[in-house]
Amino acid sequence: xxxxxxxxxxxxxxxxxxxxxxxxxxxxxxxxxxxxxxxxxxxxxxxxxxxxxxxxxxxxxxxxxxxxxxxxxxxxxxxxxxxxxxxxxxxxxxxxxxxxxxxxxxxxxxxxxxxxxxxxxxxxxxxxxxxxxxxxxxxxxxxxxxxxxxxxxxxxxxxxxxxxxxxxxxxxxxxxxxxxxxxxxxxxxxxxxxxxxxxxxxxxxxxxxxxxxxxxxxxxxxxxxxxxxxxxxxxxxxxxxxxxxxxxxxxxxxxxxxxxxxxxxxxxxxxxxxxxxxxxxxxxxxxxxxxxxxxxxxx
Amino acid sequence: xxxxxxxxxxxxxxxxxxxxxxxxxxxxxxxxxxxxxxxxxxxxxxxxxxxxxxxxxxxxxxxxxxxxxxxxxxxxxxxxxxxxxxxxxxxxxxxxxxxxxxxxxxxxxxxxxxxxxxxxxxxxxxxxxxxxxxxxxxxxxxxxxxxxxxxxxxxxxxxxxxxxxxxxxxxxxxxxxxxxxxxxxxxxxxxxxxxxxxxxxxxxxxxxxxxxxxxxxxxxxxxxxxxxxxxxxxxxxxxxxxxxxxxxxxxxxxxxxxxxxxxxxxxxxxxxxxxxxxxxxxxxxxxxxxxxxxxxxxxxxxxxxxxxxxxxxxxxxxxxxxxxxxxxxxxxxxxxxxxxxxxxxxxxxxxxxxxxxxxxxxxxxxxxxxxxxxxxxxxxxxxxxxxxxxxxxxxxxxxxxxxxxxxxxxxxxxxxxxxxxxxxxxxxxxxxxxxxxxxxxxxxxxxxxxxxxxxxxxxxxxxxxxxxxxxxxxxxxxxxxxxxxxxxxxxxxxxxxxxxxxxxxxxxxxxxxxxxxxxxxxxxxxxxxxxxxxxxxxxxxxxxxxxxxxxxxxxxxxxxxxxxxxxxxxxxxxxxxxxxxxxxxxxxx
Numbered sequence: 030x031x032x033x034x035x036x037x038x039x040x041x042x043x044x045x046x047x048x049x050x051x052x053x054x055x056x057x058x059x060x061x062x063x064x065x066x067x068x069x070x071x072x073x074x075x076x077x078x079x080x081x082x083x084x085x086x087x088x089x090x091x092x093x094x095x096x097x098x099x100x101x102x103x104x105x106x107x108x109x110x111x112x113x114x115x116x117x118x119x120x121x122x123x124x125x126x127x128x129x130x131x132x133x134x135x136x137x138x139x140x141x142x143x144x145x146x147x148x149x150x151x152x153x154x155x156x157x158x159x160x161x162x163x164x165x166x167x168x169x170x171x172x173x174x175x176x177x178x179x180x181x182x183x184x185x186x187x188x189x190x191x192x193x194x195x196x197x198x199x200x201x202x203x204x205x206x207x208x209x210x211x212x213x214x215x216x217x218x219x220x221x222x223x224x225x226x227x228x229x230x231x232x233x234x235x236x237x238x239x240x241x242x243x244x245x246x247x248x249x250x251x252x253x254x255x256x257x258x259x260x261x262x263x264x265x266x267x268x269x270x271x272x273x274x275x276x277x278x279x280x281x282x283x284x285x286x287x288x289x290x291x292x293x294x295x296x297x298x299x300x301x302x303x304x305x306x307x308x309x310x311x312x313x314x315x316x317x318x319x320x321x322x323x324x325x326x327x328x
Numbered sequence: 329x330x331x332x333x334x335x336x337x338x339x340x341x342x343x344x345x346x347x348x349x350x351x352x353x354x355x356x357x358x359x360x361x362x363x364x365x366x367x368x369x370x371x372x373x374x375x376x377x378x379x380x381x382x383x384x385x386x387x388x389x390x391x392x393x394x395x396x397x398x399x400x401x402x403x404x405x406x407x408x409x410x411x412x413x414x415x416x417x418x419x420x421x422x423x424x425x426x427x428x429x430x431x432x433x434x435x436x437x438x439x440x441x442x443x444x445x446x447x448x449x450x451x452x453x454x455x456x457x458x459x460x461x462x463x464x465x466x467x468x469x470x471x472x473x474x475x476x477x478x479x480x481x482x483x484x485x486x487x488x489x490x491x492x493x494x495x496x497x498x499x500x501x502x503x504x505x506x507x508x509x510x511x512x513x514x515x516x517x518x519x520x521x522x523x524x525x526x527x528x529x530x531x532x533x534x535x536x537x538x539x540x541x542x543x544x545x546x547x548x549x550x551x552x553x554x555x556x557x558x559x560x561x562x563x564x565x566x567x568x569x570x571x572x573x574x575x576x577x578x579x580x581x582x583x584x585x586x587x588x589x590x591x592x593x594x595x596x597x598x599x600x601x602x603x604x605x606x607x608x609x610x611x612x613x614x615x616x617x618x619x620x621x622x623x624x625x626x627x628x629x630x631x632x633x634x635x636x637x638x639x640x641x642x643x644x645x646x647x648x649x650x651x652x653x654x655x656x657x658x659x660x661x662x663x664x665x666x667x668x669x670x671x672x673x674x675x676x677x678x679x680x681x682x683x684x685x686x687x688x689x690x691x692x693x694x695x696x697x698x699x700x701x702x703x704x705x706x707x708x709x710x711x712x713x714x715x716x717x718x719x720x721x722x723x724x725x726x727x728x729x730x731x732x733x734x735x736x737x738x739x740x741x742x743x744x745x746x747x748x749x750x751x752x753x754x755x756x757x758x759x760x761x762x763x764x765x766x767x768x769x770x771x772x773x774x775x776x777x778x779x780x781x782x783x784x785x786x787x788x789x790x791x792x793x794x795x796x797x798x799x800x801x802x803x804x805x806x807x808x809x810x811x812x813x814x815x816x817x818x819x820x821x822x823x824x825x826x827x828x829x830x831x832x833x834x835x836x837x838x839x840x841x842x843x844x845x846x847x848x849x850x851x852x853x854x855x856x857x858x859x860x861x862x863x864x865x866x867x868x869x870x871x872x873x874x875x876x877x878x879x880x881x882x883x884x885x886x887x888x889x890x891x892x893x894x895x896x897x898x899x900x901x902x903x904x905x906x907x908x909x910x911x912x913x914x915x916x917x
């Protein structure tokens with residue numbers, strides 16, 4: 030029913046600088062959408078913890094103090110201590126950096142691999158499409174977490190391999206979204222016009238089509254970011270990936286799980302909460318980000 | 329008019345809540361429709377004509393609301409009626425025909441089932457004879473073999489057939505009022521005539537009232553008793569359709585009438601009086617060209633003589649051009665899947681069937697035909713965006729038909745053949761500003777380097793096409809339709825092409841904007857010495873802009889010759905049919 034919308038005369042253009050206009054736009058979107066604003070606040074907290082975490086925490090996350098082992102939350106240890114007497118609050122904060130890094134790196138990697146393969150498949154069709162499609166199908170044929178486990182087990186137990194495994198597991202999602210979006214635009218008027226302007230195929234793909242599918246890709250990235258964090262934590266939980274004594278949410282939950290039975294609930298709860306908040310934040314952020322990058326909203 | 333009109337819209341104001349505050353889409357509108365009357369609401373986009381009809385049906389979207397005034401439909405206050413009362417009213421008492429028939433039909437349901445749904449909703453018939461009623465409804469809209477079509481899906485029917493089904497849907501419950509919102513936009517002229525004749529005949533027979541919403545003054549005048557002209561949410565004039573053409577009172581009505589292409593006027597006559605008085609733009613356009621381009625155009629100019637009909641000197645010659653598409657049925661796909669042998673029967677569909685024509689230097693040639701006649705396919709092949717099956721395309725003395733479309737992008741000839749696309753919105757990259765869109769061909773193929781030089785060139789081009797410089801930094805969605813069309817034209821002429829293919833460049837524009845754009849194209853052609861291949865279905869527009877006309881049907885050329893000869897004294901039966909299908913408004917003397 031878009032035809033019903035009244036034709037709004039574009040207002041006189043105030044030539045503000047690009048940055049100021051962008052800021053104004055972000056402010057508007059956040060003002061319109063309280064949930065997005067909340068997610069943004071969470072994101073700021075997470076990023077702050079990731080960047081400055083090691084410098085602000087009260088205790089060394091690796092220093093053990095057997096005298097203070099298994100203490101419940103108190104004024105000295107906000108989140109309590111674990112079986113080695115390490116401060117859980119410090120460990121949760123410090124772990125933010127590693128977990129976010131794994132998520133960001135794997136999402137960036139899968140965006141490059143899956144996104145580019147997908148738009149190429151959607152744009153060129155034919156054999157490119159068939160090959161990319163079958164690769165995606167093959168990956169989807171496995172239970173994803175089991176596949177990730179297999180990849181890490183085969184490649185070796187390092188952070189780098191967790192990133193690669195998470196990226197591969199998410200490949201089909203990106204490839205399919207990008208393929209569908211590129212496919213509908215492949216014969217759009219502006220693409221034809223770009224051909225007339227002498228743009229080569231690669232240039233059309235990267236300069237003309239890619240920016241147009243960025244909004245949907247960014248939503249996808251934000252959503253998979255949460256999944257990537259869970260995946261990394263999950264791998265660590267079952268003993269693949271990051272190794273103790275490194276502070277990482279998944280390992281901490283795994284370590285705390287054994288103490289749950291004996292009543293020491295805080296060891297697993299707080300890293301678990303941190304994990305939940307991070308995933309929650311990235312999922313909420315997806316919709317807000319789409320509004321910001323979509324030029325239709327930038328009026 | 330009877331004392332008690334069927335529909336009485338009194339002082340209606342409709343507001344929309346938008347990001348920039350409240351927008352009044354319709355302001356203080358008074359409209360009444362008597363029983364059995366056909367009322368035309370005419371206006372350009374954004375005039376509020378559709379919003380008015382949505383308010384009558386109370387199907388405004390969430391942001392819109394009736395702020396003031398009343399809508400009375402045969403004694404019922406539509407504004408105060410409950411939602412369930414309205415549901416009852418819609419479809420049974422008031423029904424609507426939408427602009428795009430394909431979008432109005434559910435694509436995955438049979439058309440017969442969709443008609444039955446309406447009957448069931450309003451309890452118009454017992455379950456037993458519902459099927460018969462649906463078939464009867466199809467029969468009444470003159471669909472051939474209604475029993476078979478009952479089981480057809482919308483995608484199996486042509487656009488005109490779909491519109492007939494939509495009419496059948498709208499009339500299934502014998503409503504008292506039919507609202508037709510641009511019912512024939514997007515249909516061919518001959519189909520338009522058939523559909524309009526059908527609507528008028530059916531509503532007359534049932535003594536129904538009709539509101540015809542259209543942007544085409546000629547169509548409204550030809551089919552309506554009275555015409556309401558709307559501008560910017562207000563009614564500016566209401567009159568009998570015979571009177572409105574004879575004695576238009578409001579300046580806006582006069583402007584609309586002037587802008588409507590018709591027989592016996594020149595392009596300049598389409599412009600509003602005050603603008604037409606100003607001397608043609610051509611001299612200023614020349615002044616706007618930078619010296620380098622100016623020289624290059626002069627270097628080429630000596631050979632340019634408009635109307636140089638000599639074949640040897642013609643810019644573009646097309647010989648026996650053929651484009652075939654494989655016609656693959658389900659069986660062909662299956663045999664391809666299950667056997668390694670190529671399918672035995674290679675049935676093909678000839679979209680373009682051996683056509684030959686030429687375009688002279690500085691000449692504009694119209695390529696006319698209805699949808700599916702192959703005119704767009706032809707232009708795509710000349711453009712080298714599509715490979716032909718066989719035939720020769722000679723451009724500027726060189727055979728370009730053999731060059732693969734992918735390879736053509738980098739050749740020098742690419743600069744010489746450019747195109748203006750049909751849909752100005754679709755043809756602009758939503759993420760590029762106007763300046764970036766215009767600069768794109770220059771960056772790729774031109775010789776201007778450096779940010780400032782590029783910007784200067786863009787500003788010059790914008791000036792040439794009459795686009796305000798301050799709009800250059802806007803994104804397409806911030807521009808109006810006419811402004812987007814100008815950006816598209818500026819991009820096409822940025823490289824100083826020799827041949828520009830215009831693919832229905834004004835089809836998506838309002839008549840007054842169309843008039844301005846057509847004049848602009850004419851001026852640019854005169855000043856830059858370009859040739860135009862003008863692809864269109866609108867014969868009135870072609871008559872104004874083109875020296876010669878080629879009429880195509882089913883992939884073949886049925887007639888070609890000078891515009892005056894072909895459109896004034898058509899020889900072929902099909903050309904005659906096309907010409908008579910144009911709605912002829914009663915012209916002012």
